Amino acid sequence: MPTDPRRLRGHAPLLDAWLAFQEKPIRPFTIPGHKQRLDLVGDVVAGDVPLYAGLDSMKLTRGVLADAERRAAAAWGVDHARFSVGGSTHGNQTVALAVASPGDTVVVGRTAHRSMVLALVLAGLKPRWVSPPVDSTTGLPLGIAVTDLDRACRQSPTPTAIFLTDPSYVGTLGEVEAWAGVAHAHGIPLVVDAAWAAHFGFHPDVPGHALARGADAVVTSAHKLLPAYSQGAIVLARGERVDLDRLDAAFEATHTTSPAGSILASIDASRALLQRDGAELLGATLDAVRSLRRRLQAVPGLVVLDGPAVDPLKVTLVLGGTGADGNAVEADLMASGMPVELADRDTLVALVSLADTADTADTAETLGALGDSLIESIARHRGPARLAVTAAAYAVTPEQAVAPRDAFFAEREALPLGATEGRVSAELVAPYPPGIPVLAPGERVTRSVLDALASARASGIRIAYAADPTLSTLLCLRDG
Template structure:
């Protein structure tokens, strides 16, 4: 169902402003410095229109951003909506600044993205960690349970907020409604990092979005599940438990003062498309993914994530029963021009969105089957990755450890010391170690295992994990 973007311009004020800039072709005496000249550095700057003196006047007198954010807020049922050109990273950190003060305690799902953990550093918040359940059948997380959250809040009854991620990186979804009920009993707002779930709530085969399920704030990436430019994200909140002024201040404190108008316009266009044609586009994709899953389930030993706890648009397979190595499978898919969102030894994650086509999904499933069969070997047991299972041992606050004097030591000598850096296999970018935590044998083993399985160790000073930065004694 191709859509002429001009058909959306009446419903998308930022898209309309972007198109109008292209049509009028002004001669700007403002930044950006390329002045729309493609003969200098090429088409790499094509479409780059600033917000200030581009989509709007330098004084923002047209109010196009406010209008676009208001439309998105109404669509998701939020009291406050802010667009971001800094991805969900920006939204997570703005919300960390909005909910508490330095020294306050918050409950945080350990499988949240590193951006939230660094948000704790920025805001000076102290985490009480809660882990999602892990399904032993596939070794992947299926969401934080209400009972686990209840236990965490009982240990920290004065927590200022609860932060969870839903859907997960691998497309599993939890019971956000039950989590909201538990959080609210303790007077805490529930903040959901739904970076991978901007499409949720817009088709009956999908779970409701977090706000509809009772959450107080939602961060989502318009560039992940929707067809926006990279870095486009949306922050949505209800003001009963989250201060509008504090959230606005948090957004402004962490935002660029030169936002890319093209990213903003693409967020607005993606919202308009979702509102107008989302159901039909998602319907085609969900049907195609269901067909692909049935094809993949016929492959001996291959586990395909499915069922009510899995996003109906996501295609995730677990390989140990086939004996194939996901890194080899990924290499074949890359050679076929089909890069995937994630691949390690045991798992392949394909990100499918409403921009995909039935034929493309069918071709991918066929290529995946052929690659698995090509690399089939002796079956091995399913082992949950350390990123999902290592329990952190908190020694000091993330902020204190982040700013402490640090030293680099061999990893064997780091065991028992306080970690001063954030270390995470990527993807998914979820930390095994964070500032302020004790370096344990389990954490070191998990990092070594992730690296041996083909993951890149991100954010660490030494990505080989031969050394770690620890708080100096």
């Protein structure tokens, strides 16, 4: 397996340019202001190379970014690709601006990340929410039902696009082919937030990527499951139902004009690695995850999500049957230097990527060590079994009273949380992780919303994005 990035030379033009920059002396009179010196603020800026006057000339005469994006489009078998240094957040903003117009209604899955909700604000779109069914045993969301999606598309006014998330944050999968069939039957594009699925389609034992299964545009994070720098993301699209010129305009409107070349190069390198060695790397990782799952499935009372409707690299555990508190287990894992992606009272999510393998010289970094720590910690905190409780993000049926953009700009007032029932929220409130809103701008504050927020706080989850982080007060639209 490759261990030296130079082995990817000739396969990744942005990586080639980054390596060339490192190999020659340069005295830049351009940004960034650290001028490649490490004696001022330290190694925190090591490897930071700009795109302009770094990987390429200030006038972009070498075309290395365009070359890399063309290669990514070919790798995913689509018409167009753009590399973002703003994460999937920027990608979601891009597609919202690209596929609909202000005032349009769009169908949106309620497992959407907050970035999609705020993209609706930016684009002036009106959501018609479709909530996923929730598994009664685990309390976790399943894929959006095809019949519910079709029903939403048949309502008036006619929607202009569908925005869904797949896989979900906890790794559950939906029927992308059927979703695409519904969208196309109604003459509209299907856009998939596949932030957690950059590895899909590159090994026979993982699902095909959403574009190969009928989606018209996909946003994916290169830094989540691939070894790219944080904030690296890719926007991919076909031109049949998506205006690619408008997609470009939307991308540029919301992207920085000073993109970090190092992030861009890492996206390109990750794409090249995935094409060249992805099957081998993913195969080894999948074997290790299967072994971990088998060990954890033997723990009495522990539910380990598995099967064809689950991302094979997402290790999601439901702890209710063990009686252990996920927050206590998380604390043990952190003390062992193994933080996990999500932990609340009932659920733990460990993210595995192609950087994880079955064998390594440092056993503290192996999935075997993760399994050891999980088994020991669950045994230590074991207690009476309890039923799983549906997480706050999946427990609420939203009531949209005002368009999100209108609510965002409306006059507002801070009210004691207990006095907000029946009022319309002016802000977004979400347990984090996963960042799925319990309350979005323009939605009515219902008793179920207040109960869900109280339950989330009691289970140890941080409530994020509210103006008042204690949630003692909530910003609501001013009456009258």
